[in-house]
Amino acid sequence: MRTPLIAGNWKMNGSTELVEAFGQAFSDVTLPAPLDVAIFPPYPYLDVARSAFAGTPVRLGAQTLNPLHSGAHTGEVSGRMLREFDVQYVLVGHSERRQLYRESDAEVHDRLLAALGVDLTPVLCVGETLEERDAGRTMEVVLRQVGFVMARLEPEQRARVVIAYEPVWAIGTGRTATPEQAQEVMAGIREYQAGYDRDLAAGLRLLYGGSMNASNAVELLAQPDIDGGLVGGASLKVDDFLAICQSAG
DSSP: OOOOEEEEEOOSOOOHHHHHHHHHHHTTOOOOSSOEEEEEOOGGGHHHHHHHTTTSSEEEEESOOBSSSSSSOTTOOBHHHHHHTTEEEEEESOHHHHHHSOOOHHHHHHHHHHHHHTTOEEEEEEOOOHHHHHTTOHHHHHHHHHHHHHTTSOHHHHTTOEEEEOOGGGSSSSOOOOHHHHHHHHHHHHHHHHTTOHHHHHHOOEEEOSSOOTTTHHHHHTSTTOOEEEESGGGGSHHHHHHHHHHTO
């Protein structure tokens, strides 16, 4: 049985006050079991989040990492540094990193390897633009992104990867892929992984990451190949994020 994961990506948002509000809200709540919950705040809030989330079900994630352990790379953060703050998850290949900061598939692969090398769980983000979907290229684009990374990993490494499908056209736009559209892509990713190993495919956790919110979470999470969500805007609202977590039961 795959354990659902609800992950909140705060992007360049948040505050100390918000971190503490989440810590308080999750300190006395009963969540469905089994369920993993993680929040990915900006780097400056990792230390306060580590304290605020202590004793709660919430685990820490980071939004990216540099492939190198150290060096003359001003503004960058390594996986080893993240581990010092009890970070357990890290996003790699988020669409905003690919588009705004021109991260290539090769760079995404290097970051994912760096995460695995320090025992972080990488959440590999993949997804198509509206133009690519309208051109009927959704599966071509998604499986290229998945395949570039997974084909270069050892079998034991593949088993440690979480994949988040985030249709770029549904991120921050208020538009959401229908449950059927999301399920079709998720099933395609799982079928692709079965080409490596059917047990791997059966155990692979797949998250939906396109404007999941408290209103649509139940229907999305009911799909057989959707194992959780990578939540954006709704993860900045305590009540909404709690409701999404409760929907995973």
